[in-house]
Amino acid sequence: MEFRWSEEDSAFRQELVAFLAAELPEDWEKISKGGPGSDDQAAFSREFCALLAEKGWLTQSWPQAYGGQDAPPWRHAILGEEMWACGEPRGPQYMNVNWIGPTIMEYGTEDQKALHLPAISRGDVLWCQGFSEPEAGSDLVALRTQASREDDFYVVNGTKIWTSYANHAQYCFLLVRTDPQSKRHRGISVLLVPMELAGIEVREIPSVVGDRYFHEVFFTDVRVPVDCRLGPENEGWDVVAYSLQYERVGAARYARAARMLDSLADHAERRGLLADPTILEKLGEARAACEASRLLTYRVIDLRAHGHPPTADTNIARVAGTIAERSVSELALEIFGPDSLEYGSFADSHFRLAMTAGVAVGTTEINLNLVASRFLGLPRE
C-alpha cells in the first residue's frame, strides 16, 4: 500500500491548479453557482474544454489510438477532483470523457468512433443521457421507449425524463426497446441520437434544485438511422452495465464537498463559531465523511488501475459520497443560519446541488442492494 502521490502526479496537479487559477474568469464563482447544466456553465464548458484539450488533458486517460495518452486512471481522477472542487468548469462534458467516450470505444463501430471520439476529445460537443422514463426510474429495465425498425431506420416513440443537459445537448445516449415483445433486460438497445432530428421535443421541468436542471424529452416518430445503434441489437443492457460502472464514481462530488467544507470553516471562523464545540464537532464529522468518501473512491480507481473488473466497491463509494455531501450541506445551513434563505447564497447554492446526491446516478437504495448482494453475499431468499 502506498498513499502518497508519485512525483509526476503531484506535478500534474500543481500544473492543473495553476492552469485553473489562470484560466477561470473572475466571475467564475457566479457562473458555477448554477451547476454543470446551467446555460452559463454549458456555454463556458465549450471554451474551457477546448483549452483543456489543447493541453492534452481532457482525454489524457484515453488510449493513444483514440487521441488520448494512455494516462493511468489516477491522472484522470486528479483531473476530476480539481474540476469538481472548483465547480466543474467542464460543465456537462465530464460525462463525455468519463463514460460516453469509453463506452463508444468498447462497443462502437469504426464509423461511430470516427464521428464521436474526435468531437469529444476536442471538447466542443455536449451530450445528454436518455435513461430514466416516467415508469422506469430505479427499475430501469422497465423502460418502454419503442424503436421499431423500418428499413434502415428506427422509428422512436416515447418519453425520457429527468434528463439533465438535454436543452444544450447535440447527442443523446438513448436507451430504447427494439424488441416490442421483450421484457426486462432483453430487447434493449442503445442509440446515439442526434438531438436535431425531427420529432424530438425538450421541455424543462421546473424544480427546486435550480433552473434548467431537469427536462423531459419527447420522441414522436423520430427516424434514427440504424447505424446510430451502439452495440448489438436487443443486447444493449450489457452496454449500459459497462457504462454505469464508469458513471457512478465519475463525478468527484466529494472533492466539491470537501472544498465547500473548508469555505464553511472559514465562514464559521469569521462568525466566531469555531469556539462553539457543537459546530466544531459537526465540522469534524463532516471532514471525516469527506475523507472517507475520497478514500473509498480512490479504492475504486485503484482496482481499475490494477486492471481488476468492477466490483461493488463502486456502490460503497457512491453511498459514502452521499453521506459526505449531505453532512456538508446541512452544516452549511446551520452555519449561515437564515442568511441561507436567499436564493443563490453560498449555503443555498450548495444545498440545492447536494440535495440530489442520494438520487442522481442511481438511488442510495439501489446502491445498497448491490452492496448487499455483491459485497456482502447476502442471499436473495
Added chain:
Amino acid sequence: MDFERNADQEAILEALGGLLARHAGPARAIELGRKSEYDFELDAALHEAGFIELACGEQTGPLEAALVVEAVAKAGGVVGIGAAALVAPGVLSRSPPGPVAVSTADASAPVRFAGSARSLLISDGDSARLATIEPGAAEPVTSNFGYPMARLKSGEVRSESLGPGSGERLRSWWRLALAAEAVGTMAGAFEVTLEYVKRRRQFGQAIGSFQAVQHRLAECAVLLEGSRWLTYEAAADGAPAEKSAAAAAHAVAAAGRIFAETHQLTGAMGFTREHDLHVWSMRLQALRLELGGVAAQRRAAAEARWVHSP
C-alpha cells in the same frame, strides 16, 4: 497511490494469522473474560515473533503495525495491542516494558489493561508522561465491556514528562490505535452477524434476504470500509493529527452504529454468552468512550484542520 497490500504485508498477515489461530479467537477471549485476565501468553507470542516492533522496523512502519492491531482486535485478542504496537513506538520510538496501557492524567475511571500493564503512557495537556506501574498500583474493576479494566490509585503512579508538545503526539497515536482497534473489532462483530443472518431462517427464508436487513448491513459496510481506509492512510502518514483524528472520529461513530445493528439483527441470541458477538460488540462501546468519546475525536479533527493556535 496503491491500495493493494505488498508481498511483505501479505507475509506479515499470513504469519500473524497462523499465530492468532493458535493463541487467540473468541473462545479464548471468553475463557479469559470469565476471570478478567490479561492474555500474557498471546502477548509473549506476539513479542517473540516480532509483531510488536513493526512500527519502528527498518522495512516496516506504522502501516504494518496498524494492520497487526486490526488483525489482533479482529481475533478478539485480550492484549493491549494498540498501545504496544502503535502508541508506545510512535511516542517513544522504542518499546517500553510491556504490557502498555494509555490513560489521561485525570483518569479516575477504569482504564483498559491498567491492571496488568508495566508501562503507562499518560496524556497530560501539552505533555505526555511515561510511568512505570508497580504491582498493586491499580485496582481491578469488574466490567462487562470486554477488556480487563483497572482503576489507577491516585498518588501511586510516578511518571516522567516526555517534554512539551509530546501530549499532542501521544493523542494522535492514541487516536490512530483506537481507530485500528475499532476497525478490527467492528469487522469481528460484523462478520459473525453476516453469518448469522445468512443462516437464520424466519418466515421460510434467510433473514439476510430481507431488504430491511440488507440495507442496514450494507450501510454498516460503507462505514466500516471508510474507517478502514482512513486508518490505513493515517498510519502510512505516521499519525498526523488531522488524519488520526478523522480516522478515530469516523471509526468510533461507526462502532456505535455497528453495535446497534449487529445486536438488533442477531436478536436475543446475540445477547447470550454462548454466541460470540459480545466478544467484539461490548468492546466497541469501551472504545467509543476512550479519550473523550466520539464528540472529542470529531472536535480534534476539526481543530487540527481549521483552528490555528495564535
